[in-house]
Amino acid sequence: xxQRTRTQSSRTRxxxxxxxxxxxxxxGSNLRVALADRKGTILGRWDASTKRTSSPEVVIKQIQRGxxxxxxxxxxxxxxxxxxxxxxxxxxxxxxxxxxxxxxLKGWKNVPLVRLLESALHLPAVVENDVKLAAIGENWIGSxxxxxxxxxxxxxxxxxxxxxxxxxxxxGPDWVAGEVGYMIVPGTSEAPAKRxxxxxxxxxxxxxxxRKDWLRACEGKRAISARDLTATGIFYHALAGNQHAKSxxxxxxxxLAYAVYNISAVLNSSLFVLGGGVGMSGPLLAATQRILESYxxxxxxxxxxxxxxxxxxxxxxxRLALDKVESQIHL
Amino acid sequence: xxQRTRTQSSRTRxxxxxxxxxxxxxxGSNLRVALADRKGTILGRWDASTKRTSSPEVVIKQIQRGxxxxxxxxxxxxxxxxxxxxxxxxxxxxxxxxxxxxxxLKGWKNVPLVRLLESALHLPAVVENDVKLAAIGENWIGSxxxxxxxxxxxxxxxxxxxxxxxxxxxxGPDWVAGEVGYMIVPGTSEAPAKRxxxxxxxxxxxxxxxRKDWLRACEGKRAISARDLTATGIFYHALAGNQHAKSxxxxxxxxLAYAVYNISAVLNSSLFVLGGGVGMSGPLLAATQRILESYxxxxxxxxxxxxxxxxxxxxxxxRLALDKVESQIHL
Numbered sequence: 001x002x003q004r005t006r007t008q009s010s011r012t013r014x015x016x017x018x019x020x021x022x023x024x025x026x027x028g029s030n031l032r033v034a035l036a037d038r039k040g041t042i043l044g045r046w047d048a049s050t051k052r053t054s055s056p057e058v059v060i061k062q063i064q065r066g067x068x069x070x071x072x073x074x075x076x077x078x079x080x081x082x083x084x085x086x087x088x089x090x091x092x093x094x095x096x097x098x099x100x101x102x103x104x105l106k107g108w109k110n111v112p113l114v115r116l117l118e119s120a121l122h123l124p125a126v127v128e129n130d131v132k133l134a135a136i137g138e139n140w141i142g143s144x145x146x147x148x149x150x151x152x153x154x155x156x157x158x159x160x161x162x163x164x165x166x167x168x169x170x171x172g173p174d175w176v177a178g179e180v181g182y183m184i185v186p187g188t189s190e191a192p193a194k195r196x197x198x199x200x201x202x203x204x205x206x207x208x209x210x211r212k213d214w215l216r217a218c219e220g221k222r223a224i225s226a227r228d229l230t231a232t233g234i235f236y237h238a239l240a241g242n243q244h245a246k247s248x249x250x251x252x253x254x255x256l257a258y259a260v261y262n263i264s265a266v267l268n269s270s271l272f273v274l275g276g277g278v279g280m281s282g283p284l285l286a287a288t289q290r291i292l293e294s295y296x297x298x299x300x301x302x303x304x305x306x307x308x309x310x311x312x313x314x315x316x317x318x319r320l321a322l323d324k325v326e327s328q329i330h331l
Numbered sequence: 332x333x334q335r336t337r338t339q340s341s342r343t344r345x346x347x348x349x350x351x352x353x354x355x356x357x358x359g360s361n362l363r364v365a366l367a368d369r370k371g372t373i374l375g376r377w378d379a380s381t382k383r384t385s386s387p388e389v390v391i392k393q394i395q396r397g398x399x400x401x402x403x404x405x406x407x408x409x410x411x412x413x414x415x416x417x418x419x420x421x422x423x424x425x426x427x428x429x430x431x432x433x434x435x436l437k438g439w440k441n442v443p444l445v446r447l448l449e450s451a452l453h454l455p456a457v458v459e460n461d462v463k464l465a466a467i468g469e470n471w472i473g474s475x476x477x478x479x480x481x482x483x484x485x486x487x488x489x490x491x492x493x494x495x496x497x498x499x500x501x502x503g504p505d506w507v508a509g510e511v512g513y514m515i516v517p518g519t520s521e522a523p524a525k526r527x528x529x530x531x532x533x534x535x536x537x538x539x540x541x542r543k544d545w546l547r548a549c550e551g552k553r554a555i556s557a558r559d560l561t562a563t564g565i566f567y568h569a570l571a572g573n574q575h576a577k578s579x580x581x582x583x584x585x586x587l588a589y590a591v592y593n594i595s596a597v598l599n600s601s602l603f604v605l606g607g608g609v610g611m612s613g614p615l616l617a618a619t620q621r622i623l624e625s626y627x628x629x630x631x632x633x634x635x636x637x638x639x640x641x642x643x644x645x646x647x648x649x650r651l652a653l654d655k656v657e658s659q660i661h662l
Contacts, residue, residue: 091629149504163597165496172599172630173480179629182596184589190517192625199596199628258515265513265530266494266594268503294523297530298422298510299503 020076021325022067022123023317024086025130026050026059028104028157033066035074036318038082038325040141043074045314054105056113060120067121083124083328084117085321087133087313089158093175094128100175103158103196126324130313131178132169134275134306135162137316142307143273150271151263152306153180155256155279159202165267181206185258187251201259205252207231207278213251217244235283253287260292264301275306351407352656353398353454354648355417356461357381357390359435359488364397366405367649369413369656371472374405376645385436387444391451398452414455414659415448416652418464418644420489424506425459431506434489434527457655461644462509463500465606465637466493468647473638474604481602482594483637484511486587486610490533496598512537516589518582532590536583538562538609544582548575566614584618591623595632606637 017038025032033046046066050059063086071078088111090102097114101107117125128136135144135152144150148167154160159181163170170177182199184190193199203209210231218227221244229237231252237245260272274285282305289303308315348369356363364377377397381390394417402409419442421433428445432438448456459467466475466483475481479498485491490512494501501508513530515521524530534540541562549558560568562583568576591603605616613636620634639646 161597165501166499168497170496170598173601174599174630176629177597177599179599180596182629183593184517185515185593186517186519186521188517190589193628195628197628258521262514262516262593263597265511266492266508266597267501268505268508268510270504297524297526297528298507298513299505 018080019082019325020080021082021318021321022070022084022121023314023321024063024066024084024117025133025313025317026086026088026105027130027313028089031059031062031066032314033063033070034314034318035067035070035076036321038322040315040318040322042318043076044070046070050105056108056111056116059105060116063117064120081121081123083126083321083324084121085126085128085133085317085319085324086113086117087128087130087317088113089130091175092127092129092132094126094171097125097127099127124324124328126320128316128320129160129162129175129178131160132162132171133316133320134308134312135164135169135273135316136319137308137312137314138162138273138275138306139164140319141315142312143304144271147271149267149269150273151260151267151269152273152275152312153260153279154276155205155207155274156276157207158198159206159276161263163263163267163269165269180259180263183259183262185255185262187255187258201255205255205278210234210248210252210278213248214245217248231278231284232281235281239283249283249287253284254291256284256288257291257295260288260301260303261295264299268299269301270299272301272303273306274303275309275312280305280309349411350413350656351411352413352649352652353401353415353452354645354652355394355397355415355448356464356644356648357417357419357436358461358644359420362390362393362397363645364394364401365645365649366398366401366407367652369653371646371649371653373646373649374407375401377401381436387439387442387447390436391447394448395451412452412454414457414652414655415452416457416459416464416648416650416655417444417448418459418461418648419444420461422506423458423460423463425457425502428456428458430458455655455659457651459647459651460491460493460506460509462491463493463502464647464651465639465643466495466500466604466647467650468639468643468645469493469604469606469637470495471650472646473643474635475602478602480598480600481604482591482598482600483604483606483643484591484610485607486536486538486605487607488538489529490537490607492594494594494598494600496600511590511594514590514593516586516593518586518589532586536586536609541565541579541583541609544579545576548579562609562615563612566612570614580614580618584615585622587615587619588622588626591619591632591634592626595630599630600632601630603632603634604637605634606640606643611636611640 161178181202188200238249492509512533519531569580
């Protein structure tokens with residue numbers, strides 16, 4: 001009798017527009033958890049560092065703590081939770097719920113993240129690669145709202161893309177679609193990438209590559225005030241008139257333009273949404289856009305920055321958790 | 332009363348496995364028409380030249396003649412025909428049934444091919460870009476049978492791809508997905524492509540580009556027996572030990588390898604099917620495969636040659652016509 005009552009009440013709950021979901025963004029340095037209602041409105045957020053506590057078990061414990069705090073703060077009963085979705089910074093098999101590999105978090109290997117989340121939170125769980133989650137977020141309420149063919153291009157320390165084709169996210173048979181940091185274009189290395197090492201494009205216009213370029217440009221030069229800049233800082237230095245910084249910006253923009261142009265030649269994506277610490281840089285977008293203005297054949301992609309910024313992954317996680325709830329209703 | 336009988340008989344016919352379809356491959360130099368039964372078995376083929384008769388009206392008249400002859404030869408009544416599908420060598424809007432532009436056939440512009448076919452043959456018609464049709468053919472009974480994520484890469488005078496993602500052909504919002512002849516990789520020009528002119532990759536490793544490379548390599552050299560070779564001839568010359576031909580082959584293979592690698596980094600396509608006069612060359616495939624063996628990250632695409640060869644488009648057209656029939660049954 002108790003069983004029957006529970007089943008009934010659960011069915012009633014999941015069919016209504018009531019209930020809540022949890023979105024999780026597991027990053028290389030930060031863990032972020034959000035509680036949202038069925039409309040996707042965020043009711044609370046919780047952060048923690050993953051710098052020292054990177055094992056899957058510890059991260060799961062952190063997520064549990066975050067969920068408990070969020071429920072308490074928002075005065076939402078635990079029984080109201082319907083699903084959890086989490087993004088991980090690595091190759092992720094969404095069907096199996098496993099993070100195959102990541103170069104962050106001290107290198108997770110074959111972590112059964114869905115199973116860990118489900119048994120810790122007693123909720124249906126789904127996992128996804130973080131950049132693909134960000135693309136889902138931008139497609140939902142960001143810069144690519146309702147756009148069926150677009151590329152979310154994350155440029156930070158790493159470079160990767162979340163690609164939508166015909167309104168659907170592309171994963172590829174080995175779950176590595178969008179690993180565009182490996183692309184080879186004029187100006188990048190042509191050498192094969194080593195296992196676990198960054199690819200050619202990432203080595204050149206990822207954050208570290210741009211900083212190395214800048215240090216090379218500064219070498220033996222006097223009157224360089226700021227050797228210790230981030231990529232974004234270097235680009236603003238270029239805007240301020242520094243010649244070395246200008247050449248670094250121009251070269252980075254040209255290489256990025258070739259990558260965008262090549263992806264666009266393959267997929268005819270109408271829109272590229274730039275995200276990540278380097279990708280959000282205004283001077284880089286402007287310089288890349290300027291170069292692409294000459295490249296009009298066979299089509300001309302539009303470049304914009306991410307509307308959701310650092311929240312893109314977390315918002316994508318909420319959307320994915322809501323989708324999980326929907327899919328259970330329609331089972 | 333007559334109307335009712337006709338409608339009924341047509342419904343009966345279209346629901347059964349009986350009936351026939353027409354596949355058409357409109358090429359820059361040849362027009363090919365095939366008659367097939369509902370299983371896709373080709374019952375007859377008909378060819379004509381399009382070199383002098385390139386206007387849409389004349390091509391349509393040629394197709395009419397071909398269809399009449401095929402029906403007669405196979406003793407199939409015209410009333411048994413259920414649909415026609417045609418491929419054109421240019422940017423084709425499958426939904427609208429219009430060929431926007433082609434650099435062949437003296438430059439068709441906005442040709443309403445579906446409307447022309449339907450009014451000439453009194454059959455439901457569908458049109459598609461020829462390289463995308465070839466991909467459909469390879470996916471049906473060729474080298475990519477039942478593969479959900481693959482790229483058919485046609486390399487001849489032109490270069491273009493038919494791309495399947497998640498089991499579906501990619502068209503892009505402007506119908507120019509797969510125009511990979513525009514890709515820019517190390518070894519190609521970096522200059523923007525002019526409207527109507529070939530792209531960087533096509534200029535370098537399309538048939539004409541390879542021949543130019545060869546003529547350059549031959550310049551001022553003695554003991555070169557065969558300046559007037561096709562790309563395929565040059566590649567076999569390389570196999571026979573000619574040093575200049577070897578360097579042309581090696582350079583072409585390297586550039587092709589970068590294009591394949593970049594597409595694979597974007598989409599994680601597991602299989603590349605090479606077609607077209609240059610793409611079908613065994614020495615080119617072997618040399619490209621050899622280079623790609625070092626490029627194992629993030630995934631390693633397999634390269635094969637087209638199983639259907641010059642028939643890929645025509646067979647794709649038959650499959651598309653059969654799909655058109657199916658879609659009408661399920662309307």
